[in-house]
Amino acid sequence: MYRLYHMPLSPFCRKVRLVLAEKRIEVDLVEERYWERDPDFLRRNPVGKVPILRIEGRNMSESMAICEYLEHIHPSPALMPSKxxxxxxxxxxxxxxxxxxxxxxxxxxxxxxxxxxxxxxxxxxxxxxxxxxxxxxxxxxxxxxxxxxxxxxxxxxxxxxxxxxxxxxxxxxxxxxxxxxxxxxxxxxxxxxxxxxxxxxxxxxxxxxxxxxxxxxxxxx
Incomplete structure:
Protein backbone atom coordinates (compact mmCIF):
# COMPACT_ATOMS: atom_id res chain seq x y z
CA MET A 1 0.00 0.00 0.00
CA TYR A 2 1.09 3.55 -0.71
CA ARG A 3 1.21 6.09 2.11
CA LEU A 4 0.50 9.79 1.57
CA TYR A 5 1.53 12.40 4.11
CA HIS A 6 -0.86 15.29 3.55
CA MET A 7 -3.00 18.12 4.89
CA PRO A 8 -6.72 17.98 4.08
CA LEU A 9 -7.12 21.46 2.59
CA SER A 10 -3.78 21.60 0.78
CA PRO A 11 -4.57 21.86 -2.96
CA PHE A 12 -1.27 20.16 -3.79
CA CYS A 13 -2.15 17.18 -1.58
CA ARG A 14 -5.67 17.11 -3.01
CA LYS A 15 -4.32 16.90 -6.54
CA VAL A 16 -2.30 13.80 -5.66
CA ARG A 17 -5.27 12.30 -3.81
CA LEU A 18 -7.50 12.80 -6.83
CA VAL A 19 -5.01 11.08 -9.12
CA LEU A 20 -4.65 8.15 -6.72
CA ALA A 21 -8.42 7.80 -6.39
CA GLU A 22 -9.09 8.15 -10.11
CA LYS A 23 -6.59 5.38 -10.80
CA ARG A 24 -8.06 3.31 -7.94
CA ILE A 25 -4.76 3.06 -6.10
CA GLU A 26 -5.14 2.14 -2.45
CA VAL A 27 -3.40 4.61 -0.17
CA ASP A 28 -2.97 5.15 3.55
CA LEU A 29 -3.55 8.82 4.39
CA VAL A 30 -1.47 10.31 7.20
CA GLU A 31 -2.23 13.88 8.23
CA GLU A 32 1.02 15.79 8.70
CA ARG A 33 1.32 19.06 10.65
CA TYR A 34 4.26 20.08 8.53
CA TRP A 35 4.76 23.48 10.18
CA GLU A 36 5.77 21.75 13.42
CA ARG A 37 8.84 20.43 11.54
CA ASP A 38 8.90 17.05 13.23
CA PRO A 39 12.35 15.42 12.80
CA ASP A 40 10.84 12.26 11.27
CA PHE A 41 8.92 14.36 8.79
CA LEU A 42 12.00 16.39 7.86
CA ARG A 43 13.88 13.17 7.21
CA ARG A 44 11.17 12.26 4.70
CA ASN A 45 11.41 15.68 3.04
CA PRO A 46 14.06 18.17 4.29
CA VAL A 47 12.19 20.96 2.46
CA GLY A 48 9.38 20.47 4.98
CA LYS A 49 6.47 20.41 2.53
CA VAL A 50 3.55 18.12 1.84
CA PRO A 51 2.52 16.05 -0.01
CA ILE A 52 4.95 13.20 0.41
CA LEU A 53 4.10 9.86 -1.19
CA ARG A 54 5.89 6.86 0.27
CA ILE A 55 6.22 3.91 -2.09
CA GLU A 56 8.24 0.80 -1.20
CA GLY A 57 10.45 2.69 1.23
CA ARG A 58 11.00 5.63 -1.10
CA ASN A 59 9.72 9.12 -0.22
CA MET A 60 8.53 11.19 -3.16
CA SER A 61 7.81 14.93 -2.94
CA GLU A 62 6.50 17.74 -5.21
CA SER A 63 2.91 17.19 -6.29
CA MET A 64 3.38 17.53 -10.05
CA ALA A 65 6.34 15.15 -10.09
CA ILE A 66 4.32 12.65 -8.02
CA CYS A 67 1.33 12.90 -10.36
CA GLU A 68 3.43 12.38 -13.48
CA TYR A 69 5.17 9.42 -11.83
CA LEU A 70 1.81 7.86 -11.03
CA GLU A 71 0.66 8.49 -14.59
CA HIS A 72 3.72 6.66 -15.88
CA ILE A 73 3.43 3.56 -13.70
CA HIS A 74 -0.38 3.49 -13.68
CA PRO A 75 -1.27 4.69 -17.20
CA SER A 76 -4.95 3.77 -17.03
CA PRO A 77 -7.16 5.73 -16.89
CA ALA A 78 -5.00 8.27 -18.68
CA LEU A 79 -4.79 11.77 -17.25
CA MET A 80 -2.25 13.02 -19.78
CA PRO A 81 -2.96 13.13 -23.54
CA SER A 82 -0.68 11.43 -26.05
CA LYS A 83 0.11 14.35 -28.38
Whole structure:
Protein backbone atom coordinates (compact mmCIF):
# COMPACT_ATOMS: atom_id res chain seq x y z
CA MET A 1 0.00 0.00 0.00
CA TYR A 2 1.09 3.55 -0.71
CA ARG A 3 1.21 6.09 2.11
CA LEU A 4 0.50 9.79 1.57
CA TYR A 5 1.53 12.40 4.11
CA HIS A 6 -0.86 15.29 3.55
CA MET A 7 -3.00 18.12 4.89
CA PRO A 8 -6.72 17.98 4.08
CA LEU A 9 -7.12 21.46 2.59
CA SER A 10 -3.78 21.60 0.78
CA PRO A 11 -4.57 21.86 -2.96
CA PHE A 12 -1.27 20.16 -3.79
CA CYS A 13 -2.15 17.18 -1.58
CA ARG A 14 -5.67 17.11 -3.01
CA LYS A 15 -4.32 16.90 -6.54
CA VAL A 16 -2.30 13.80 -5.66
CA ARG A 17 -5.27 12.30 -3.81
CA LEU A 18 -7.50 12.80 -6.83
CA VAL A 19 -5.01 11.08 -9.12
CA LEU A 20 -4.65 8.15 -6.72
CA ALA A 21 -8.42 7.80 -6.39
CA GLU A 22 -9.09 8.15 -10.11
CA LYS A 23 -6.59 5.38 -10.80
CA ARG A 24 -8.06 3.31 -7.94
CA ILE A 25 -4.76 3.06 -6.10
CA GLU A 26 -5.14 2.14 -2.45
CA VAL A 27 -3.40 4.61 -0.17
CA ASP A 28 -2.97 5.15 3.55
CA LEU A 29 -3.55 8.82 4.39
CA VAL A 30 -1.47 10.31 7.20
CA GLU A 31 -2.23 13.88 8.23
CA GLU A 32 1.02 15.79 8.70
CA ARG A 33 1.32 19.06 10.65
CA TYR A 34 4.26 20.08 8.53
CA TRP A 35 4.76 23.48 10.18
CA GLU A 36 5.77 21.75 13.42
CA ARG A 37 8.84 20.43 11.54
CA ASP A 38 8.90 17.05 13.23
CA PRO A 39 12.35 15.42 12.80
CA ASP A 40 10.84 12.26 11.27
CA PHE A 41 8.92 14.36 8.79
CA LEU A 42 12.00 16.39 7.86
CA ARG A 43 13.88 13.17 7.21
CA ARG A 44 11.17 12.26 4.70
CA ASN A 45 11.41 15.68 3.04
CA PRO A 46 14.06 18.17 4.29
CA VAL A 47 12.19 20.96 2.46
CA GLY A 48 9.38 20.47 4.98
CA LYS A 49 6.47 20.41 2.53
CA VAL A 50 3.55 18.12 1.84
CA PRO A 51 2.52 16.05 -0.01
CA ILE A 52 4.95 13.20 0.41
CA LEU A 53 4.10 9.86 -1.19
CA ARG A 54 5.89 6.86 0.27
CA ILE A 55 6.22 3.91 -2.09
CA GLU A 56 8.24 0.80 -1.20
CA GLY A 57 10.45 2.69 1.23
CA ARG A 58 11.00 5.63 -1.10
CA ASN A 59 9.72 9.12 -0.22
CA MET A 60 8.53 11.19 -3.16
CA SER A 61 7.81 14.93 -2.94
CA GLU A 62 6.50 17.74 -5.21
CA SER A 63 2.91 17.19 -6.29
CA MET A 64 3.38 17.53 -10.05
CA ALA A 65 6.34 15.15 -10.09
CA ILE A 66 4.32 12.65 -8.02
CA CYS A 67 1.33 12.90 -10.36
CA GLU A 68 3.43 12.38 -13.48
CA TYR A 69 5.17 9.42 -11.83
CA LEU A 70 1.81 7.86 -11.03
CA GLU A 71 0.66 8.49 -14.59
CA HIS A 72 3.72 6.66 -15.88
CA ILE A 73 3.43 3.56 -13.70
CA HIS A 74 -0.38 3.49 -13.68
CA PRO A 75 -1.27 4.69 -17.20
CA SER A 76 -4.95 3.77 -17.03
CA PRO A 77 -7.16 5.73 -16.89
CA ALA A 78 -5.00 8.27 -18.68
CA LEU A 79 -4.79 11.77 -17.25
CA MET A 80 -2.25 13.02 -19.78
CA PRO A 81 -2.96 13.13 -23.54
CA SER A 82 -0.68 11.43 -26.05
CA LYS A 83 0.11 14.35 -28.38
CA UNK A 84 3.05 16.57 -27.34
CA UNK A 85 1.17 19.84 -27.87
CA UNK A 86 -1.74 18.58 -25.77
CA UNK A 87 0.60 17.43 -23.01
CA UNK A 88 2.17 20.87 -23.08
CA UNK A 89 -1.24 22.50 -22.55
CA UNK A 90 -1.96 20.25 -19.56
CA UNK A 91 1.39 21.10 -17.99
CA UNK A 92 0.92 24.81 -18.73
CA UNK A 93 -2.43 24.87 -16.95
CA UNK A 94 -1.14 22.83 -14.01
CA UNK A 95 1.65 25.36 -13.64
CA UNK A 96 -0.84 28.22 -13.93
CA UNK A 97 -2.95 26.87 -11.06
CA UNK A 98 -0.08 25.76 -8.85
CA UNK A 99 1.82 29.02 -9.34
CA UNK A 100 -0.26 32.05 -10.39
CA UNK A 101 -3.60 30.91 -8.99
CA UNK A 102 -2.03 29.67 -5.78
CA UNK A 103 -0.03 32.84 -5.10
CA UNK A 104 -2.78 35.27 -6.11
CA UNK A 105 -5.82 33.44 -4.74
CA UNK A 106 -5.31 30.35 -2.58
CA UNK A 107 -2.52 31.79 -0.43
CA UNK A 108 -4.46 35.03 0.07
CA UNK A 109 -7.79 33.42 0.98
CA UNK A 110 -7.48 29.86 2.28
CA UNK A 111 -4.08 30.27 3.89
CA UNK A 112 -5.07 33.53 5.57
CA UNK A 113 -8.48 32.35 6.79
CA UNK A 114 -7.58 28.80 7.86
CA UNK A 115 -3.85 28.11 7.96
CA UNK A 116 -3.01 31.08 10.14
CA UNK A 117 -5.40 29.89 12.84
CA UNK A 118 -4.33 26.26 12.63
CA UNK A 119 -0.65 27.19 12.77
CA UNK A 120 -1.15 29.85 15.44
CA UNK A 121 0.54 32.58 13.40
CA UNK A 122 -1.89 35.41 14.10
CA UNK A 123 -4.93 36.96 12.52
CA UNK A 124 -5.80 37.05 8.81
CA UNK A 125 -4.38 39.94 6.80
CA UNK A 126 -7.43 41.81 5.47
CA UNK A 127 -5.42 43.32 2.60
CA UNK A 128 -4.44 39.85 1.38
CA UNK A 129 -8.03 38.61 1.64
CA UNK A 130 -9.19 41.62 -0.37
CA UNK A 131 -6.53 40.93 -3.01
CA UNK A 132 -7.48 37.25 -3.21
CA UNK A 133 -11.18 38.07 -3.52
CA UNK A 134 -10.41 40.36 -6.45
CA UNK A 135 -7.95 37.98 -8.14
CA UNK A 136 -10.25 34.94 -8.12
CA UNK A 137 -12.72 36.78 -10.38
CA UNK A 138 -10.07 37.12 -13.10
CA UNK A 139 -9.12 33.45 -12.82
CA UNK A 140 -12.74 32.26 -12.94
CA UNK A 141 -13.30 34.37 -16.04
CA UNK A 142 -10.23 32.84 -17.67
CA UNK A 143 -11.51 29.36 -16.88
CA UNK A 144 -14.88 30.31 -18.38
CA UNK A 145 -13.12 31.47 -21.55
CA UNK A 146 -11.29 28.12 -21.82
CA UNK A 147 -14.48 26.14 -21.23
CA UNK A 148 -16.32 28.08 -23.91
CA UNK A 149 -13.95 26.47 -26.41
CA UNK A 150 -13.38 23.04 -24.85
CA UNK A 151 -15.23 20.30 -23.00
CA UNK A 152 -12.55 20.29 -20.28
CA UNK A 153 -9.90 22.83 -19.34
CA UNK A 154 -7.08 21.51 -21.53
CA UNK A 155 -9.12 19.93 -24.33
CA UNK A 156 -11.84 17.42 -25.06
CA UNK A 157 -10.89 14.93 -22.34
CA UNK A 158 -10.46 15.27 -18.59
CA UNK A 159 -6.80 15.58 -17.64
CA UNK A 160 -4.50 16.40 -14.78
CA UNK A 161 -5.18 20.08 -15.52
CA UNK A 162 -8.77 19.61 -14.37
CA UNK A 163 -7.62 17.94 -11.18
CA UNK A 164 -5.15 20.77 -10.50
CA UNK A 165 -7.91 23.35 -10.90
CA UNK A 166 -10.45 21.36 -8.91
CA UNK A 167 -7.96 20.88 -6.07
CA UNK A 168 -7.64 24.62 -5.56
CA UNK A 169 -11.30 25.42 -6.08
CA UNK A 170 -12.52 22.61 -3.80
CA UNK A 171 -10.29 23.88 -0.99
CA UNK A 172 -11.58 27.43 -1.54
CA UNK A 173 -15.15 26.16 -1.73
CA UNK A 174 -14.66 24.72 1.77
CA UNK A 175 -14.36 28.33 2.99
CA UNK A 176 -17.12 29.64 0.66
CA UNK A 177 -14.65 31.72 -1.34
CA UNK A 178 -15.87 30.70 -4.81
CA UNK A 179 -18.62 32.75 -6.44
CA UNK A 180 -20.24 29.93 -8.43
CA UNK A 181 -22.92 32.22 -9.86
CA UNK A 182 -20.28 34.25 -11.72
CA UNK A 183 -19.78 31.75 -14.56
CA UNK A 184 -22.31 29.03 -15.37
CA UNK A 185 -19.75 27.15 -17.48
CA UNK A 186 -17.28 26.93 -14.60
CA UNK A 187 -20.00 25.80 -12.22
CA UNK A 188 -21.12 23.08 -14.66
CA UNK A 189 -17.52 21.94 -15.09
CA UNK A 190 -17.03 21.74 -11.31
CA UNK A 191 -20.33 19.88 -10.86
CA UNK A 192 -19.11 17.30 -13.39
CA UNK A 193 -15.76 16.73 -11.77
CA UNK A 194 -17.16 16.96 -8.25
CA UNK A 195 -19.53 14.08 -9.07
CA UNK A 196 -16.72 11.67 -9.89
CA UNK A 197 -16.08 8.84 -7.39
CA UNK A 198 -12.51 10.11 -7.02
CA UNK A 199 -13.88 13.20 -5.30
CA UNK A 200 -15.67 11.38 -2.46
CA UNK A 201 -12.70 11.35 -0.11
CA UNK A 202 -12.09 15.06 -0.52
CA UNK A 203 -15.74 15.94 0.04
CA UNK A 204 -15.70 14.03 3.33
CA UNK A 205 -12.82 16.10 4.75
CA UNK A 206 -13.63 18.07 7.90
CA UNK A 207 -11.14 20.47 9.49
CA UNK A 208 -11.77 20.91 13.26
CA UNK A 209 -12.98 24.42 13.99
CA UNK A 210 -13.84 25.07 10.34
CA UNK A 211 -17.08 23.32 9.34
CA UNK A 212 -17.72 23.33 5.59
CA UNK A 213 -20.74 25.17 4.14
CA UNK A 214 -23.90 23.10 3.45
CA UNK A 215 -23.31 23.10 -0.31
CA UNK A 216 -19.72 21.81 -0.07
CA UNK A 217 -20.52 18.09 -0.41
CA UNK A 218 -23.78 18.64 -2.32
CA UNK A 219 -23.41 17.26 -5.86
CA UNK A 220 -26.38 19.35 -7.00
CA UNK A 221 -25.18 22.60 -5.45
Missing amino acids: PEERYEVRRLCGWFDDSFFNQVTANLLYERVNRKIMGTGYPDSAKIKAGTKAIKFHLDYMAWLLDQRRWLAGDTMTLADFAAASHLSALDYTSDVEWTRNEGVKDWYAKIKSRPAFRGILSDVVPGFPPPPHYADLDF
